[in-house]
Amino acid sequence: MSYYLLLSALLFAIGLYGVLSRRTAILIFMSIELMLNAANLALVAFARGSGNLEGQAMALVVIALAAAEVAVGLGIIVAVFRARSSTSVDDLAELRG
Amino acid sequence: MTTLWILFLTALVTTFSGFFAPPRTIKALTLVGMAATLVSLAFGWGETVVAYGGMYTFDAFAQGITLVMVVGAMIALLADCDYHKRLGWPAFEYYPLVAFAVLGGHVMASTPHLGVMIVGLEILSIPLYALAASRRSERGFEASLKYFLLGAVAAAFFLYGIALYFGATGGFVLGAQGSGLVWAAAVMMLMAGLAFKAALVPFHWWTPDVYQGSPSPVTLFMATAVKAAAFAAFARVVVSVGLGGPAFYALAALVLLTVFWGNLVAMVQGEAKRMLAYSSVAHAGYIAVALFGPNPAPALGYYLLAYALSTGLAFAVLAQLDEGEGVPLRSLAGLWGRSPLLGLGWTVALLSLAGLPPLVGFWGKYMVFLEAARGGQYLIVALALFAAAIAAYYYLRLLGAALFSKAEKAEPVALSGSAPVGIALATVLVVLLGVLPGLGYGLFTAASAIIR
Numbered sequence: 413m414s415y416y417l418l419l420s421a422l423l424f425a426i427g428l429y430g431v432l433s434r435r436t437a438i439l440i441f442m443s444i445e446l447m448l449n450a451a452n453l454a455l456v457a458f459a460r461g462s463g464n465l466e467g468q469a470m471a472l473v474v475i476a477l478a479a480a481e482v483a484v485g486l487g488i489i490v491a492v493f494r495a496r497s498s499t500s501v502d503d504l505a506e507l508r509g
Numbered sequence: 510m511t512t513l514w515i516l517f518l519t520a521l522v523t524t525f526s527g528f529f530a531p532p533r534t535i536k537a538l539t540l541v542g543m544a545a546t547l548v549s550l551a552f553g554w555g556e557t558v559v560a561y562g563g564m565y566t567f568d569a570f571a572q573g574i575t576l577v578m579v580v581g582a583m584i585a586l587l588a589d590c591d592y593h594k595r596l597g598w599p600a601f602e603y604y605p606l607v608a609f610a611v612l613g614g615h616v617m618a619s620t621p622h623l624g625v626m627i628v629g630l631e632i633l634s635i636p637l638y639a640l641a642a643s644r645r646s647e648r649g650f651e652a653s654l655k656y657f658l659l660g661a662v663a664a665a666f667f668l669y670g671i672a673l674y675f676g677a678t679g680g681f682v683l684g685a686q687g688s689g690l691v692w693a694a695a696v697m698m699l700m701a702g703l704a705f706k707a708a709l710v711p712f713h714w715w716t717p718d719v720y721q722g723s724p725s726p727v728t729l730f731m732a733t734a735v736k737a738a739a740f741a742a743f744a745r746v747v748v749s750v751g752l753g754g755p756a757f758y759a760l761a762a763l764v765l766l767t768v769f770w771g772n773l774v775a776m777v778q779g780e781a782k783r784m785l786a787y788s789s790v791a792h793a794g795y796i797a798v799a800l801f802g803p804n805p806a807p808a809l810g811y812y813l814l815a816y817a818l819s820t821g822l823a824f825a826v827l828a829q830l831d832e833g834e835g836v837p838l839r840s841l842a843g844l845w846g847r848s849p850l851l852g853l854g855w856t857v858a859l860l861s862l863a864g865l866p867p868l869v870g871f872w873g874k875y876m877v878f879l880e881a882a883r884g885g886q887y888l889i890v891a892l893a894l895f896a897a898a899i900a901a902y903y904y905l906r907l908l909g910a911a912l913f914s915k916a917e918k919a920e921p922v923a924l925s926g927s928a929p930v931g932i933a934l935a936t937v938l939v940v941l942l943g944v945l946p947g948l949g950y951g952l953f954t955a956a957s958a959i960i961r
Contacts, residue, residue, distance in 0.1 A: 417676075424669055431662055440658055447665035454672035467675050470624050474668060477631050481664070484635050485657050488642060492650045501658070504651045507718040 416457035423450035437489045437499040448478050510560055511549040512567065512575060515542060516615055520608035527601035536586060539604040543583050543611070550576055555955040563682070564622045569956035571619035573810030574741040576952070578614045581733025581817045582607055587931025588825035589726035603643055606636040607730060614738030621683045621749070623671045623699075626742055630667065630706070633738055634660050637731065641723040646833060652722025659705070659715040667702025670695050683749040696750050700759060703746060706739035709797065710766040713790045717778075720786035721835055725828035728782060732789045732824060733817035740796055744809055747800050760800060761889060767794030768896035776903045781827055781836040781910075784903060785820065788862060791900060792816050795877055798893050802880030806956040809880075814949060815861070815873030815942070822935040823858035826851050829922055829932075844911035848922040854932045855911050861939050863904035864897055868943035876950065 423446055430443025452471045459467025493499050519542025523535050530538075550572055558567040586607060613632025620626050638660065642653035673695035677687030687695070705712040720728045750756055771791030778784040796816070799808040827836050829851055830844075845852030861870035874897060881890045924932075942949040 420672075424665075427665070428662075431658075437654060437658065441661070444658070444661045444665055447662070448668060451665065451668040451672045454669065455675060458672065458676040461676075462679050464675075464679060466681060467672075470671070470675070470681065473624060473628065477628065477664075480631060480635055481661055484638050485661065488638060488650065488653050488657050491642060491645075492654050495647050495650055501654075504654060506648055506651055507655075507722045 413457055413461040416460075417454060420450045420453040420457065423447075423453065435500050435502050437492065437501055440501065441485055441489065445478065445482075448474060510558055510565075510567075511553065512546055512572075513565065513612075513615065513619075515545050515549055516608070516612040519543070519545070520605055520612050523601075523608055524605040527605060530601075532601040532604070535601045535604045539608050540583065540586055542608060543579050543586070546575070546579050546611075550579070554952075564620055564625050565616075566621055567619045569953075570744075570806045570810065571615075571741065573806075573953045573956050574618040574737050574813065575615050577737040577810070577813045577817045578611050578618075578734040580814070581730060581737065581821055582611050584733070584818075584821040584825055584931050584935055585726045585730040587927045587934070588729060588821075588828050589724075589928075600643065603640065606640050606643075610636040610640070610730070611734060614734055614741075617738045618741035621745065623674060623681045623683065626745075627664065627667060627671060629738075630664065630742070633735065634664070634706075637727075637735065640727045640730070641719060643727065644724045644833065648722040648834075649724065652719045655715055655722075656719045663702050663705035663712070666698050666705070670698030670700075670702055673698060683745055686751075693755065696746075696756055697759065699746050699750075700743070700756070700763075703739060703743040704763060707736060707743050707797075708739075708790050708793050709763045710770040710790065710794075713767070713771070713793075716790055717783050717786040720789070721780065721783045725782065725824055725831045725836075728786075729821055729824035729828065732785070733821045736789065736793065736796075737813045737817060740793075740809065740813060743797075744800060744805060748805065752801070760797065761886075764794050764797045764889060765892055767791065767797070768893050769899075772896050772900040772903075775900070776906075778903075779838055781838060781841060781907060782824075782831070783835075784838075784907060785823055785827070788900070788904075789820060791896065792820070792862075795874060795893060795897070798889060799877040799880045801886040801889060802882075802884040804883075805880055807950065807953040808876040810953040810956055811950050812873040812877045814953075815869040818935055818939050818942070819858050819861035819868070819870050822854050822932065822939060823862065825928070825932050825935060826855045826858065829924060829928055838907070838910045839914075841907070841911040842914040844922075847920070848924060850924065850929055850932060851922060852911060854936045856908060857936050857939050859904045859908045861943065863901045866943070869939050869946075869949060870943075872943065872946040872950065 427443045427446035434440050455467045455471045523538050610633050613629050617629030638657040642649045677692035678685035708716045771787050775784050775787035796812050799805040830836050861868035864871050864874045878890050
């Protein structure tokens with residue numbers, strides 16, 4: 413089980429690194445999906461290790477949540493792209509103080 | 510159960526009647542739904558309802574939080590009218606989205622089950638991402654994208670925390686205790702994910718941009734209802750894991766950073782919405798001070814109500830002045846002369862936020878500081894009080910901008926629709942609950958236990 417947990421922690425770290433280093437909204441978003449899937453992997457691994465199926469059910473719920481997030485998130489990214497012809501987050505600097 | 514059903518049906522009915530009814534009707538329907546929620550809250554006040562095998566636990570604490578959220582949503586719905594008419598986006602979707610967000614916050618506040626909590630968190634957050642962009646301007650899109658990306662990262666942290674919590678305790682229900690590295694990591698990640706939603710420093714950096722770029726009524730909703738729901742979940746997590754060892758220092762660091770950073774940075778802002786955004790960050794710190802006490806629920810709920818009324822009133826006034834490009838301090842000039850109602854509301858709101866007696870904000874601060882002092886955390890109370898004294902500077906600056914400077918354009922501010930009703934109602938409540946503090950605090954004394 414600990415190998416799966418290690419892999420899941422690694423996936424989460426890669427996702428977090430992607431969020432911090434990428435400058436395009438789409439790639440940041442993909443990195444976030446990686447983080448969510450890392451959590452899913454950890455849930456399933458713990459469920460297998462303890463024999464408690466609640467963890468697997470939770471992973472299914474998370475997949476549904478992630479899908480709902482994608483629907484709204486891609487909508488926002490498309491809207492931003494239409495307004496500016498770019499999804500680079502560095503261009504989004506109108507709001508500052 | 511009635512409250513959950515009413516909120517759910519309000520969201521559903523407003524969504525589907527939007528296809529044939531005009532937005533005015535949808536707005537009225539949403540307000541009726543919120544009023545019905547208040548009625549059902551009043552009838553079941555203080556009685557704990559448990560359903561779905563304990564996954565839905567509507568206790569006195571959750572009732573207080575739901576009350577705050579409904580009040581925040583009602584001020585947001587009442588205050589928007591004129592603003593929308595002037596800028597021309599009376600889209601009906603706005604109202605169901607608000608209703609769904611309140612439903613999500615209600616679910617999030619009334620569960621000890623982490624799985625249900627994150628579902629509630631998403632039902633709350635996803636409508637807000639759309640609401641932030643609802644003006645369809647570049648600023649709105651920027652605010653919405655920032656909120657969405659950072660919100661999704663926070664949700665991922667929270668979720669990973671849940672997975673680790675499951676690994677450490679073998680279940681999803683709060684109240685279990687674990688040990689070891691996995692447990693410590695779980696607690697930290699759960700706290701970080703929720704601290705983001707509650708806008709505690711150093712997880713606050715989205716707040717000023719999102720508050721400034723979103724339409725003012727949406728900002729109002731975020732600052733009141735969303736903060737209440739986030740704090741409900743945060744309080745449940747913190748109280749259930751207990752404040753021993755590292756969790757105590759983590760929370761103390763969060764609180765002190767929040768009250769000082771929020772108040773200090775608010776001073777140098779030149780835009781009223783951004784200033785109030787930092788002020789809302791600072792207030793999140795005061796709310797969290799209550800968590801150091803032995804029985805934090807009543808003080809926490811009462812502070813949230815006091816804060817929601819005051820900051821809701823302040824943002825409702827700004828919504829009337831906002832032409833879509835924010836509210837620079839100079840456009841507040843001569844507010845009393847241009848509209849006495851707005852001037853009165855602005856004065857009352859800022860004095861209450863600054864914590865001056867006899868307004869409700871003073872009693873809120875008094876109760877949370879008293880609670881922390883009961884827990885023996887005198888140092889934290891003293892530092893937070895010091896930060897509150899600093900805060901008075903910029904509240905008075907905002908007030909001075911409205912009272913003492915001459916207006917460039919002296920034409921009166923046009924108020925129409927339901928905006929005067931919302932502003933007058935909030936003003937009366939801030940003063941009334943301030944003069945009679947027992948009236949407001951009495952509502953929350955039943956909430957004795959956050960975790961049973």
